[in-house]
Amino acid sequence: MHKILIVGEHDGKTLNPATAKCVTCATGIADAQISIALFGEDTSAVASQAAALSGVESVLRVDRPENAHPLAAILAPQLVALAADYTHVFGPSTSFGKDLMPRVAGLLGVAQVSDLMAVEGAYRYRRPIYAGNAIVTVESDPSRKLLATVRVASFQAAATGGNASIESKALNVALPTHTRYLGAKSGSTDRPDLQTASRVVSGGRALGSAENFKLLFSLADKLGAAVGASRAAVDAGYAPNEMQVGQTGKIISPEMYMAIGISGAIQHLTGIKDARTIVAINKDGEAPIFEVADVGLVGDLFQIMPELERLIGT
Amino acid sequence: MQKIMVCIKRVVDYNVRVRVKPDASGVMLDGVKMSVNPFDEIALEEALRIKERGANIEVVAVSIGVADAQQQLRTALAMGADRAILVQTDAAVEPLTAAHAFLALAKKETPDLIFLGKQAIDDDANQTGQMLAAIWDRPQATYASKVEISAGKANVTREVDAGLETIEVDLPAVITVDLRLNEPRYVKLPDIMKAKKKPLEVTSLDALGVSAGVHLKVLKTEPPAQRQKGVIVKDVPELVAFLKQKGLI
Incomplete structure (x- = not known):
């Protein structure tokens, strides 16, 4: 049995489609039991979206005011606490996941597979190097936890229609105060999102x-x-x-x-x-x-x- | 602010078209031009600009790798770094190992800031800076496109998928840099001569108490799947007909 925890990406209202693609990636692993972790101020809306993804067994909500903005230094120790019960921790290879996941891997002292593009086994994956000019097949030690960022362009989004359990987690984790969110500027338009547009x-x-x-x-x-x-x-x-x-x-x-x-x-x-x-x-x-x-x-x-x-x- | 450490990686030059070995054992590196990882060059440039604005800041360039990585550190010294340290090893260095080696150097050097490129253009891992910040137990500001230093703090604008995000971190901190932070300076000949006299210390993973563990075994290296070349149409109506026939419009 492989227990896979996926870090959900969201903006408080909508689950980023990258999460559903991570689910598809995880379902490629035999005997996978998949959970999604959500960090936020109030993740109730996105939790129901995550619970509807086919193949997901449980959704873990970690709501606290410090999680209002996804700062890697704040989220990483909480994700480490949640990861204790899991063999694999996956995040999307987006700016959110790429920032957060190696910090978690560092805290856990384990390796990370970046830009996972194909699953060949529970501990064997393919990923691009040299800007995609070469593809390596890598294998990690099954006795250690494996972290990965999932190359979202390589996977279709998981279908909806699932009915996962939703659980609120109160984590007793001390959070650093050395990192503070100041603001964001987006060039947001009414046009479709570049990452997910057809x-x-x-x-x-x-x-x-x-x-x-x-x-x-x-x-x-x-x-x-x-x-x-x-x-x-x-x-x-x-x-x-x-x-x-x-x-x-x-x-x-x-x-x-x-x-x-x-x-x-x-x-x-x-x-x-x-x-x-x-x-x-x-x-x-x-x-x-x-x-x-x-x-x-x-x-x-x-x-x-x-x-x-x-x-x-x- | 007294000291900035900049981590430099020796990589295949970005202009080289990398080819995979026929036996799938890796990529061809014999006789290939090697350079400073372009993102690390931007990291160093930013450190130098901070040094040039402030008073009495020392910039230390550090690297991990083969003996020839001294060439890239000499380039860093020619750009303006004050001194350099090479952690010499012939072993393949994974990001976690690199982070531990940089941590050992950070403990010795106690920098106020550590700059790195957001990723190296060889393994494209995008991990070392974040791992270093984690094990150093300090803030990280990744994908920086603007860095402002004030008393004991850095105000960093980050390039994120949705646009730009600004965070404030207490120093010491790790900052990884993105493409648009600055344009690195060209090295002039007199600077190359001067760089030869600057101190370059060589140490080892053993001396730093770091082991080069293999966490990810590379089983094979293959060329990517190629796309088939398609058709060329002669005008816009033909293009529209093609797209309609494919059901794309």
Whole structure:
């Protein structure tokens, strides 16, 4: 029997879909008994969402005012306390999970598998290295607890329809006061979330300006798509950092990824290679993006974007 | 603020296209150009900028790895670090081992701040800084895109999935840096000459009382699955027809 604890990611209202993908990853382990841990100020709403995920047996709520914001230094000792009963602790490979999980591994003195992309056994996994240019199969010691961050682009979300038990946990853990949350600034829009959208339209440096990104937004809205950007476009100041797709930005797996004016640097391709269909539009027919695209169109993107927008839905 | 420690990793240069060995035993490293991990270069640059703003701050660059990692520490010294320490080992160093070695150095050096890159571009683990903060029992501020130091505190803006988040941490603390924190300086020839005279101490994991345990055994290393090259269409109507036929629009 393998007891797997998954750290749920949420904003107090909605469970992040990354959590459901971690559940799918965990169900790939034989004889898995899966629990989800939720830390927050009031996790009642997200607890019922977590309990509905198919394959989950129990949801553990840890509500206290200090958990209002997910600070790794605050959550880690609580997760260590909860982890005592588990053989595996998984978190999503999002900025939340990547920040928190190694701190927990450090406190426990155990190894972590980062960006787990395939389960080959309860202690044998595959993960990417060198920006996805190589895939390693790693094995850990079954006598020790295993921590992992789950590469969410590699797994489908678990279905709903489950009916897990929900339990409130009062943990007697002293929390540090050396780390304080001050605030957040998000470029939140009405558009779909980049990480989980089924369609994504991304722009590169060839767009030439932040102003020209508006053409991209307009096309994305017609498609009901989220908007992304290459690292070059973000570095040039055309788009905010949270829009960056690639190895050092978001790794995504939409049904359709449309790359406009993106040449296709390896670190960008790493972030999109799990997309179902890749569409490339670029003026340079030799651009590496065409090597991985399912369909490509060579031409002037400032003519193509408006025409495409016009012809979609006709 | 008196001392900043910066952790540097020797990695395959980011311009090298890494290839997997045919026998799946690893990646080809013979004769490949090695460099300072780019994120660590940003970490060092930030430490140097803090030093240049303040009075009398010592910047110590530290690394763990083979004897040749002295080259990367010399680069760090040429950029402006005051001295360097190499924990020399031929063993494969896992993040947990690295964190313990850095902890041993932190106990000796007692820095006010430790900077690291958010991840190394070889194993992409993204663990060492957080593990170090955990076992040092100090705050962590990961993925920093802005760092402001005031009396005994650091105000750090972090790049998170939803945008930017700002936290305040008491010093000493561990800060891991993201791409957009700064643009590292170029090293000039006179600085390279000067760096040769700066102190570079070599120690070992044994001397620090750290064992290089293997927690994760690497069974094989394979190339990634390749995507098939698709079709090129000639105009927008053809593209739209393709997307409609695939049921994508």
